[in-house]
Amino acid sequence: MPRAPRVDRLAAGGAVHRALEEVFDRCDRAARVKTDPVEFVHRYAHAPLDAELVALVASSVAFGNVTALRAKLADALERLGPSLTRAADDEPAVRRKLRGWVHRVYTGDDLAGLLVGARRVQRAHGSLGAALGGALRDTEGDLREALARFVDAIRREGKLDQRAGRGARHLLPDPRGASGCKRLLLLLRWMVRGPDGVDLGLWRAQVDPAQLLVPVDVHIHKLAKNLGLTRRAGTSFRTTVEITDALRRFDARDPTRFDFALCHLGMAGRCPSKRDPVRCEGCGVLPVCRHWAPRGAG
Ligand code: SF4
Known part of the structure; x- marks a missing residue:
């Protein structure tokens, strides 16, 4: 059973960034493509x-x-x-x-x-x-x-x-x-x-990757809410901008870099968006998921 992480409010941004980098590194992109x-x-x-x-x-x-x-x-x-x-x-x-x-x-x-x-x-x-x-x-x-x-x-x-x-x-x-x-x-x-x-x-040559916005579907939206990247309901353009701005803090030159790995994490369709020891087992972002944060943490 996954253990609830200790989330330090001040370190939360860095922890989310670290979790995203880990999901990115662990994604077998060649196989996923x-x-x-x-x-x-x-x-x-x-x-x-x-x-x-x-x-x-x-x-x-x-x-x-x-x-x-x-x-x-x-x-x-x-x-x-x-x-x-x-x-x-x-x-x-x-x-x-x-x-x-x-x-x-x-x-x-x-x-x-x-x-x-x-x-x-x-x-x-x-x-x-x-x-x-x-x-x-x-x-x-x-x-x-x-x-x-x-x-x-x-x-x-x-x-x-x-x-x-x-x-x-x-x-x-x-x-x-x-x-x-x-x-x-x-x-x-x-x-x-x-x-x-x-x-x-x-x-x-025509578009700078720094200008890109994250393609937000229901899976990315769910993950973004669980990671505290947005609180907005729905996959509107404003939600898209808000999620991208949050990711920009981790990689300003390439804010959509994490999208493919997150998308495939979401496509697995396992995220229950609640604390579920069975379905959350092995989820790469569990350490920073709001459903697993101790009460009162960020
Ligand atoms: S830990 Fe569970 S609820 Fe949180 S994002 Fe992962 S699968 Fe979803």
Whole structure:
């Protein structure tokens, strides 16, 4: 049975940092990548324009069970053939190839619109990374507004707003709204951080990793609350900023560095968010989890 740790109020920040570094060090990232959607992006790393289209597709539909998601991604990519850029240049063909493909609320036609729109933005700017970099310059480094303009361009070029059904509208969130934009921020983490075997660093010249925000899903939100990184309910943009600001204190130049390891800790789905000796056994952040802090500690 895990033993309750002694938490010193003043040392709590340092203790959380140490626990995160330990979770980071103990995460077998090479093995974990093989079970993660980012693995599909690595398959195209030799062809950066294809890789950024794969990353956009994989992150945009990253909902629900990861095994089911990976199977759907594998199916879509097999239908599209070895080059996504070539496939997306031929709109009628890409729609035909993806006909019948479905994942959650997304249809093959939604995905085709996303690909065609992204490919047109690629052709106009040279790459999606260049398009985002240009938007960042135009907004004087305002990542949220730059992302919103990036999304506007893909939606417009892919006519996503003109499509019936929820899927097309849901594929790319509006960063100007309250949404935490987890899937867009996941795309940024993959493309900006690294290369480190997990993230690919293909947009590093356009975006500074220090600007990134943590992609907050329900698992990361739960862990962040348990570690005292936020008290906010819900996975809104404000929660995302608050969690990232807390992590910035541990690594200002790379605040999303811990995300992959924490995400896989959360994906194990064991966290009961209460003191549970069986399910908490072996949890890497137990020493700093609020559920295990002695009463009255930080
Ligand atoms: S110690 Fe238990 S409650 Fe706390 S984060 Fe880990 S699994 Fe969740």
